Amino acid sequence: MEPLTDLGFSLFSSPTTVVGVVVLLMILYVVSVGSSSSEAGKEPPGPKPLPLLGNLLQLDLQRPYKTLCQLSKKYGSIFTVYFGPKKVVVLSGYRTVKEALVSYADEFGEREITPILEDINRGHGILFSNGETWKEMRRFALTTLRDFGMGKRVAEEKILEECGHLIQMFENYKGEPFNTSCPLNYATSNIISSIVYGSRFEYDDPRFRKLVSRANETIRITGSAEIQLYNMFPRLVGWIKGRQVILKNVEMTKRDVKDLIKQLKETLKPQMCRGLVDCFLIRKQKEEDSCRKDTQFTEENLIFSVTNLFSAGTDTTAATLRWGLLLMAKYPHIQDRVQEELAKVIGSCKVRVEERKDLPYTDAVIHEIQRLANIVPLNNPHRTSQDVTFQGYFIKKGTTVFPLLTSVLNDESEWESPHSFNPSHFLNKEGKFIKRDAFLPFSAGRRVCVGEGLAKMELFLLFTSLLQRFRFTPPPGVTEDELDLTPAVGFTVPPSPHKLCAISRQ
Numbered sequence: 001m002e003p004l005t006d007l008g009f010s011l012f013s014s015p016t017t018v019v020g021v022v023v024l025l026m027i028l029y030v031v032s033v034g035s036s037s038s039e040a041g042k043e044p045p046g047p048k049p050l051p052l053l054g055n056l057l058q059l060d061l062q063r064p065y066k067t068l069c070q071l072s073k074k075y076g077s078i079f080t081v082y083f084g085p086k087k088v089v090v091l092s093g094y095r096t097v098k099e100a101l102v103s104y105a106d107e108f109g110e111r112e113i114t115p116i117l118e119d120i121n122r123g124h125g126i127l128f129s130n131g132e133t134w135k136e137m138r139r140f141a142l143t144t145l146r147d148f149g150m151g152k153r154v155a156e157e158k159i160l161e162e163c164g165h166l167i168q169m170f171e172n173y174k175g176e177p178f179n180t181s182c183p184l185n186y187a188t189s190n191i192i193s194s195i196v197y198g199s200r201f202e203y204d205d206p207r208f209r210k211l212v213s214r215a216n217e218t219i220r221i222t223g224s225a226e227i228q229l230y231n232m233f234p235r236l237v238g239w240i241k242g243r244q245v246i247l248k249n250v251e252m253t254k255r256d257v258k259d260l261i262k263q264l265k266e267t268l269k270p271q272m273c274r275g276l277v278d279c280f281l282i283r284k285q286k287e288e289d290s291c292r293k294d295t296q297f298t299e300e301n302l303i304f305s306v307t308n309l310f311s312a313g314t315d316t317t318a319a320t321l322r323w324g325l326l327l328m329a330k331y332p333h334i335q336d337r338v339q340e341e342l343a344k345v346i347g348s349c350k351v352r353v354e355e356r357k358d359l360p361y362t363d364a365v366i367h368e369i370q371r372l373a374n375i376v377p378l379n380n381p382h383r384t385s386q387d388v389t390f391q392g393y394f395i396k397k398g399t400t401v402f403p404l405l406t407s408v409l410n411d412e413s414e415w416e417s418p419h420s421f422n423p424s425h426f427l428n429k430e431g432k433f434i435k436r437d438a439f440l441p442f443s444a445g446r447r448v449c450v451g452e453g454l455a456k457m458e459l460f461l462l463f464t465s466l467l468q469r470f471r472f473t474p475p476p477g478v479t480e481d482e483l484d485l486t487p488a489v490g491f492t493v494p495p496s497p498h499k500l501c502a503i504s505r506q
């Protein structure tokens, strides 16, 4: 809670600000909490909120998902927490989250657009939009991703090509310790870039490096304590530094993306789509030609759909791979078994997606990495699109809902040893791979991750290719026990900064 205290001091340092803050919070409190008792039915229980601050003092703002998991032990699988004046209903545990997102998809399928998300996207694109914009942009992204070979040979080729560049980059470190973040982010960015733009970038292209680092920085800051405070009190703390950095990043990224789109426009051939941008531009032209007034195929939606895919597709997959390599270095006996299986089934040939079924142990390890890595612990926020009575509780239309993914991936009634790295979660007694219902790292229902198929393919091909080529170890002088599994702070959570050695096996 220290960071919050520090921030509190700087926020409330002048008496006039304090009075202003108190008055505004009182108004917000009356508006939000005052309407919480409903005649329509019992509302989900929860810790008593303080006037004005709600449950703010109880929340670990750096890692709110941790507090929420603790609260679920006391209040059950559906409860209410006040993030300042903002009322949030938290759904916890596999059964509740799945039931809400799948059986009540209509009621729980909307995205909550927090003030910082409003700043970033202004309701455009796929990730942070609702209604017709979301419907059309999501449908377009899914069809185009499918056409560009998600789950097919074309995507496999693109990923394998990128694998070659990534391996080369790892080779360049010659077994010396290095931070895995940049190479992995560049590789996953390039895979989504070649689908979106139709071509990859060189790793030393300064514009590409900036696009990747700004996307990462924005995701990190979006999960910080100061941005949580901004989301609670947007009018009061709009000036905070983190928000200014995000706004600047968004502007610069928009400029770069516009520029990339302009280049594609100038060389566009209507008969040949090089990537998603081309398909979008062609569709845009068609809609303009037919004078469709309510078209969603606008410049803004193109820019934000592209940036959404780029940032959602880069950081998540790279963070999962970073966890994977760290876990391999920490548990060398598990790395041994993966490498033995790869040697037996594939030898030194290129790995192919169709070989996944012959690699049950490796497949189980990749699933267990995703489960334990738990990289979107809070999930993206949802909100109710209408009044709903769920599991006997009344939830009003427009309420923010967190379908807490961490509580699903660590659900004690679903997983035999939820808090340890145990690939047996995905293996039966005969050593065959088994699917598990509570494996929901991509969420479920209407807003389920658009890139699930692509991400699974990337994780499999990149992880296996890297393990074929390299042995991952802690840096000299660091023991396996000393490798730290504390997650970093952020909206998505990679491991804390660390270095590893990639020792060539060939």
Ligand code: HEM
Binding pocket: 111, 126, 127, 128, 138, 192, 308, 309, 312, 313, 314, 316, 317, 320, 375, 376, 379, 380, 381, 441, 442, 443, 444, 446, 447, 448, 449, 450, 451, 452, 454, 455
């Ligand atoms: C390991 C990798 C990944 C994980 C764990 C992951 C996880 C998630 C989660 C939890 C959500 C929120 C779902 C919800 O609101 O209920 C989401 C949404 C989304 N993801 Fe992913 N994702 C990954 C990779 C990707 C990739 C590679 C892409 C790009 C092709 C992508 C694009 C998106 C988009 C566009 C959405 C918004 C969907 C919507 O709101 O309709 N993700 N992802």
